[in-house]
Amino acid sequence: TVGAVAVDTEGNIACATSTGGMLNKMVGRVGDTPCIGSGGYADNNIGAVSTTGHGETIMKVTLARLILFNMEKGQSVEAASDSGLALMKSRVDGLGGVITVDPQGHWAARFSSLQMAWAAAQSDTLHYGLYTGE
Amino acid sequence: MLPVVVVHGGAGFVPRQRSELSVSGVCSAAGSAYGILKGGGSSMDAVVNAVTLLENNPAFNAGIGSVLNVRGDIEMDALVMDGKTLASGAVSAVRNIANPTQLARLVMEKTSHACLTAEGASQFARAMGIPEVPVESLITDYSRMRWQKNLAADANPVECQMGKMG
Numbered sequence: 393t394v395g396a397v398a399v400d401t402e403g404n405i406a407c408a409t410s411t412g413g414m415l416n417k418m419v420g421r422v423g424d425t426p427c428i429g430s431g432g433y434a435d436n437n438i439g440a441v442s443t444t445g446h447g448e449t450i451m452k453v454t455l456a457r458l459i460l461f462n463m464e465k466g467q468s469v470e471a472a473s474d475s476g477l478a479l480m481k482s483r484v485d486g487l488g489g490v491i492t493v494d495p496q497g498h499w500a501a502r503f504s505s506l507q508m509a510w511a512a513a514q515s516d517t518l519h520y521g522l523y524t525g526e
Numbered sequence: 527m528l529p530v531v532v533v534h535g536g537a538g539f540v541p542r543q544r545s546e547l548s549v550s551g552v553c554s555a556a557g558s559a560y561g562i563l564k565g566g567g568s569s570m571d572a573v574v575n576a577v578t579l580l581e582n583n584p585a586f587n588a589g590i591g592s593v594l595n596v597r598g599d600i601e602m603d604a605l606v607m608d609g610k611t612l613a614s615g616a617v618s619a620v621r622n623i624a625n626p627t628q629l630a631r632l633v634m635e636k637t638s639h640a641c642l643t644a645e646g647a648s649q650f651a652r653a654m655g656i657p658e659v660p661v662e663s664l665i666t667d668y669s670r671m672r673w674q675k676n677l678a679a680d681a682n683p684v685e686c687q688m689g690k691m692g
Binding site (some may be wrong): 411433441487507 | 527528529530531532533534535536537538539540545548549551552553555556557559560563566567568569570572573574576577580581583586587588589591593594596597599600601602603604605606607609610612614616617619626627629630640641643655669671672673676677692
C-alpha cells in the first residue's frame with residue numbers, strides 16, 4: 393500500500409491511498425484502501441490521514457476517521473495517530489501505519505508494524521525513515 | 527501557510543536488500559509533490575502526483591509490483607479525498623489500469639458516486655479515455671516469486687492471508 397497527505401498554500405487538505413491489496417488474497421477481497429474513513433480521510437477543518445496495514449482490522453476501527461476524531465478532541469497529530477493505532481492493536485489485534493497532517497501543517501508518520509517507509513517535505517526540508525524512531 | 531506533503535510506502539515487511547529502494551522511492555515522491563505545492567499547486571494535485579509515482583515504482587506493492595491474489599492475478603484499490611469539499615472517489619478490484627489513483631480522482635470529479643468496482647470501473651476508465659495496460663505489465667518477478675512462495679507454504683487461501691499486511 394502507498395499513500396500521501398498534503399496541505400497546500402491555501403490551507404486545503406487532501407489524501408490519496410493505493411494498493412495491490414494483500415499477498416495471495418482471495419479473489420474479490422477488498423480491503424480498507426477504497427473505503428472512506430478507513431483507507432483515508434480528509435477534512436479541511438481537522439486534517440487528513442492515509443493508512444496502511446492489516447486492512448480488515450483497519451476497517452473494523454475506521455482508523456483514518458478515528459484518528460481525526462482524536463484530533464477533533466484536541467490531540468496532536470502524533471498523539472491522535474498513536475491513539476488510533478493503539479486502539480486498533482488492543483481491540484482487534486491489528487498492526488499498521490498512518491501518515492497524518494492538520495490544517496496548520498503539523499504532520500506525523502507513525503506505525504505499530506516493524507517498519508514503514510515514509511517521507512515528509514516541508515520548509516524545503518526532507519524527512520524520512522523506515523524503522524521506529526527514524 | 528507552509529505547505530507540507532507526507533507519503534508512505536506501506537507497513538508490510540521490507541527485506542533489507544530492498545530497503546534502500548523503498549526509502550529512495552518515498553523521498554522522490556515526496557520531493558516531487560512538494561515541488562507542486564511550492565509552485566502553488568493544489569493538495570489534490572500533490573497527493574495524486576506522489577501516489578502515481580509510487581504506483582509506477584516496482585519497489586512498492588501498488589500499481590506496478592502489486593501483490594498477486596491467490597490466482598496470481600492483480601486486483602487494485604485506490605481512494606482520493608478532497609478536504610475542502612469532502613468529495614471523494616474510489617475504485618476497487620481494477621486490473622488493467624496503470625494508475626488506479628488517477629481513476630479514483632476521475633470517479634470523484636466526473637461521477638456522483640463514491641466507488642466503482644471491477645468491470646464497472648474498467649468500463650468507466652474506457653469511457654474516460656484511460657488506456658488499458660496488460661496485467662502482465664504490472665506483475666514483477668518479485669511479486670510472482672512472493673506469490674509462488676506463499677502458495678507453496680499455504681494452499682488454503684484463508685490461512686495464507688492470515689497476518690499479512692496490505
